[in-house]
Amino acid sequence: MLAETTGLRSDVVKQVASVAADVLQLSRTIHADPELSFQEHRASVLVAARLEEAGFAVERGVAELGTAFVATAGSGPLTVAVCVEYDSLPNIGHACGHNIIAGASVAAALALLPLVDDLDITLRVIGTPAEEHGGGKVVLLERGVFDGVGVAMMTHPVQDGMSYNPEGTTSQAVGRYRATFRGTAAHAAAAPHLGVNAADAAVLSQVAVGLLRQQIPSDHRIALYVSEAGFATNIIPDTAVVEFECRAFTLAQYEALLVRVRRCFEAGALATGATLEFEQTEPLYEPLLQDAVLCAHWNEGMAFFGRNVERSAGLSGGSTDMGNISQVIPSIHPWVGIPGAQVPIHSHGFAAVADTPEAYEIMFESAIAMAWTVLGVSTDTVQRETFIAAAQSRSTAQTTGESDEH
Numbered sequence: 433m434l435a436e437t438t439g440l441r442s443d444v445v446k447q448v449a450s451v452a453a454d455v456l457q458l459s460r461t462i463h464a465d466p467e468l469s470f471q472e473h474r475a476s477v478l479v480a481a482r483l484e485e486a487g488f489a490v491e492r493g494v495a496e497l498g499t500a501f502v503a504t505a506g507s508g509p510l511t512v513a514v515c516v517e518y519d520s521l522p523n524i525g526h527a528c529g530h531n532i533i534a535g536a537s538v539a540a541a542l543a544l545l546p547l548v549d550d551l552d553i554t555l556r557v558i559g560t561p562a563e564e565h566g567g568g569k570v571v572l573l574e575r576g577v578f579d580g581v582g583v584a585m586m587t588h589p590v591q592d593g594m595s596y597n598p599e600g601t602t603s604q605a606v607g608r609y610r611a612t613f614r615g616t617a618a619h620a621a622a623a624p625h626l627g628v629n630a631a632d633a634a635v636l637s638q639v640a641v642g643l644l645r646q647q648i649p650s651d652h653r654i655a656l657y658v659s660e661a662g663f664a665t666n667i668i669p670d671t672a673v674v675e676f677e678c679r680a681f682t683l684a685q686y687e688a689l690l691v692r693v694r695r696c697f698e699a700g701a702l703a704t705g706a707t708l709e710f711e712q713t714e715p716l717y718e719p720l721l722q723d724a725v726l727c728a729h730w731n732e733g734m735a736f737f738g739r740n741v742e743r744s745a746g747l748s749g750g751s752t753d754m755g756n757i758s759q760v761i762p763s764i765h766p767w768v769g770i771p772g773a774q775v776p777i778h779s780h781g782f783a784a785v786a787d788t789p790e791a792y793e794i795m796f797e798s799a800i801a802m803a804w805t806v807l808g809v810s811t812d813t814v815q816r817e818t819f820i821a822a823a824q825s826r827s828t829a830q831t832t833g834e835s836d837e838h
Contacts, residue, residue, distance in 0.1 A: 437811050440547060444803045447543040448796055455542070455799075456792055458482055459535030463787045466520030469562035472499045475518035476559055479534055483557055486542055495575035497568060501559040502577060503541070506548030509820050512806050513556045513578060513761070514541050515586040515754065517563045527783040528564065529589035529770075532795045536587050539799035544806055551810040556581065560753075565608075567715035569753040573760065582819035583726060583809060584763040586754060587798040589791060591773045591782070595744040596734040598766040599727035603720040604653065604679040605686040606751035608713050611637070611697045613706040617670035627668030628705045631661040634672040637700035641676075644696055652689050653679035653749070672706075679751060681719060720755040723762035725815055729808035730764055733801030750777075760826065762819060764805070768794050 462475045476492075476499040484490040488503035516537045517530045541557045548555050558577065562568035572578060613634055618627030641654055648654075656676035662669030678693055680686040694710065701708035731741040754765045771790045775781030785791060809815045 437807060440550075440807050440811075441804055443547065444543045444800055444807065447546065448539050448800055448803070451539060451542045452796060454482065455535050455539045455796075458538060459531045459792065459795065460787065462518055462534055463526045463531035466525040467518070468522060469519045469564050469566040470497070470499060470568070472518045472561050475499075475534070476501060476561065479516055479518065479538060479559060482538060483541065486545055488541075488545070488557065495572050495577050497561055497571060499559070499561040500568060500572060500577075503557040503559075505545050505555045506551075506553050508548065508552035508554050510552070510583075510810055510816055511554040511556055511581045511823060512810070513558050513581040513584040514802065515569070515584060515757070516557060516559045517586065518559070519562055519564050519568075521564055521778060524778070524780050525783045526786050527778050527780065529777065529782065529786040529791065530563070532589045532786055532791055533586060535792070535795045536798040536802065539796060540802040540806075543799065543803045547807075551807070553806070553810050555806075563753055565714060567717060567753045567756070570715035570717070570756045573756055578757060578761060580823055581761050582823040583723070583806075584757050584761045585726065585765070585802055585805065587766050587768050587802065588752070589770050589786065589794065590767045590777055591775060592769040592771055594748070594767050594769050595742055596739040596766060596768060597727065597731050597741040597743055598722045598764050599724055599731070599743065601720070601722055601744055601748050601767060602681060603717075603755050603765075604651075604681050604749060604751045605683050605719050605755070606677055606679045606717045607686065607690060608675070608677040610711045610713050611674045611676060612709045612711070613672040613674075613701060613704075614709070615668070615670045615672075615704065615706040618668040620666045620668055624668060628670070629668050630672035630704070630706050631669040633700040633704040633706040633708075634658055634661055634674050635700070636703050637674060637697045640696035640699050641693060644692060648689060648692070649680075649685070651681055651749075652685065653677075654689070654693055675713070683718065715753070715756075717751045717753050718755040718759050720752060720765055721758040722764055723758075725809065726762060726764040726805055729805040730766055730801050732808070733804040734766075734797070737797045737801075739797070762822070766798070766801075768798050770794055
């Protein structure tokens with residue numbers, strides 16, 4: 433390793449240490465004040481203000497999203513995007529550890545800030561709302577916010593036990609929908625024969641989906657819940673609404689699964705005489721691609737901290753709108769296990785774990801590893817020019833969109 437790069441790595445470690453207290457407070461504040469997708473006003477303001485105070489030029493409300501921002505430093509030809517997430521989950525708060533994601537990305541950005549001119553890079557910190565529900569990154573991608581970006585990165589905390597090596601790992605494509613059944617209301621005792629029970633259509637659909645699960649590959653996922661199905665026992669329900677999602681590890685598998693699930697709802701409508709309407713409620717999240725070059729630099733950083741970077745099995749469940757970014761821009765989205773965490777994400781237990789010393793320890797290690805990844809690609813002439821050339825040849829705006837089955 434070049435002595436110059438070794439010195440820059442040391443500078444990053446020192447810089448992270450110098451901002452650690454502020455970043456720790458930022459992460460804890462976000463954790464203590466959870467906000468839902470597209471409503472992360474306080475978290476967005478907090479993160480953007482911290483970056484602005486440090487010297488970043490901040491543009492708020494980008495792409496007509498009130499809680500999105502872009503903070504920029506430097507003007508070099510290689511543009512590096514560090515993504516910040518800060519939305520939480522309904523009723524269980526930061527059970528996906530987005531406070532840790534925010535802290536790691538902010539710490540990495542602050543560590544790189546004094547080096548942007550020496551590295552000859554443009555550092556773009558992008559505040560990306562609504563990862564849990566709404567696909568904020570998809571919107572930002574389609575509206576050109578990622579144009580010109582050469583590499584993109586972020587990290588994601590998970591339970592303990594996974595390798596810290598992201599190479600070969602991925603995420604599932606996911607599409608979310610609303611099925612609305614419409615029937616005919618009637619008195620449940622005086623004239624039930626005159627009604628068309630929309631709730632019955634929903635029940636039959638759930639049974640059909642349940643039976644379908646036996647016939648799909650083990651890594652496919654279907655989830656649903658009934659959000660509306662009547663209001664009184666003496667009224668035949670004329671409306672029933674089911675929210676559902678489908679997941680698979682490839683887009684082709686996802687599309688095929690969606691067709692089969694839709695048929696389950698169509699069967700419920702046919703059996704009861706109800707009508708059926710489908711609506712896509714969120715952008716499609718695409719599978720995650722981990723760039724091998726970025727993975728190699730990241731792994732060096734995590735190995736320095738003694739973390740396991742052996743190659744993993746290759747697949748991991750869950751979905752992220754970072755997948756859409758990675759389909760267009762070389763990216764990494766490492767899964768970082770919180771030491772000792774034995775509870776799954778999206779649980780009350782993980783929300784508690786995300787505010788522990790162990791979580792903040794891995795947050796700062798992730799920040800350093802991300803910053804070292806930027807050092808690696810920006811000081812390697814061949815890798816640097818490859819990423820610059822690729823970025824100059826593409827426009828991210830409107831490269832994604834709704835799938836054509838709707």
